[in-house]
Amino acid sequence: MWLYLVVLVVLYYLLRWYRERQVVSHLEDKFVFITGCDSGFGNRLARQLDQRGLRVLAACLTEQGAEQLRNQTSDRLQTVILDVTKTENVTATTNWVKEHVGDRGLWGLVNNAGICTPMAPNEWLTKQDFVKVLDVNLLGVIDVTLSLLSLVRKARGRVVNVSSYCISKYGVEAFSDSLRRELSYFGVKVAMIEPGYFVTNMTQDEGFIGYLQALWNPASPELKELYGENFPADFLKTLSLLKPRWTQNLSLVTDCMEHALTACHPRTRYSAGWDAKFIYLPMSYLPSFLVDLIVYCYYPQPAKAL
């Protein structure tokens, strides 16, 4: 009985492995548009796909980032300057993409540009802090996707989204899920990448300490009394527990993106990084009261906690 079960499981994984190894043909004719290529995942993916021979259209926020990327890649790679929060910029970029891809359409759209306001207790934040994140991570993604969708449909291509663990995550997921169902009628596949904790920028952590201080310093005396002087330091200590003990290679994420773009049978969802696979994903399946209990054990106590 156990033997049959083991054989079945092994067979399942073998079949899946075989199925997922099939690569689409004519990669060298396929155009992929990636947002947020100045640094981090987008930058690495652009270089990786360029090496693989695809035609990469890389959107950067700054001319400096674009120039640096062009310096490191082949002549096939083209760059454009795009701020995803500006609709006229998105429209102009769509026209630029149209000129490049012509009748072939756009094979891949990678919605990578994103920011994550570093975490802080919600009560310390203002509406503006949330607006900023949603503007880039949710409305920016929606704007770019809607604008380029007809080109992706033409190529029966792929949409790849990155949903990081911030407030915009569920919005992006909801949009993705509905998009995936609607677009399946047109041969378009939609994949979602969920990365764990990656340090994409060495000064990012230092920036975070400054950010928390900047929120704490002007906080009202009432808030300061409620949380206590030690809270910011304790909060940072908790966050450093979330960080894996080792530096995760960014290619764990970009390899998933590459698979979503080049495999005949991409997955709907990829969790990238050991922490995402073994901590965050399993936690998302646990009942809320258990997750609350786990978080309760780690979260720092405010000074005036009841």
Ligand SMILES: *[C@@H]1O[C@H](CO)[C@@H](O)[C@H](O)[C@H]1NC(C)=O
């Ligand atoms: C790109 O390369 C050019 C010529 O090699 C060089 O002058 C320039 O500084 C480089 N730009 C960046 C951002 O690395």
Ligand SMILES: *[C@@H]1O[C@H](CO)[C@@H](O)[C@H](O)[C@H]1NC(C)=O
């Ligand atoms: C987007 O806006 C930036 C800055 O305003 C500009 O430099 C860039 O050319 C615009 N992109 C397109 C495709 O028009």
Ligand SMILES: *[C@@H]1O[C@H](CO)[C@@H](O)[C@H](O)[C@H]1NC(C)=O
């Ligand atoms: C990506 O995000 C866009 C906009 O939120 C959404 O339309 C699309 O379905 C998402 N795709 C995936 C795979 O999450």
Ligand SMILES: *[C@@H]1O[C@H](CO)[C@@H](O)[C@H](O)[C@H]1NC(C)=O
């Ligand atoms: C790294 O993060 C810091 C702080 O958030 C930011 O000022 C800097 O521009 C970032 N550098 C790059 C290359 O993204």
Ligand SMILES: *[C@@H]1O[C@H](CO)[C@@H](O)[C@H](O)[C@H]1NC(C)=O
């Ligand atoms: C990350 O992985 C890639 C390929 O898997 C490898 O070429 C590279 O050297 C790795 N980088 C680090 C810092 O380990």
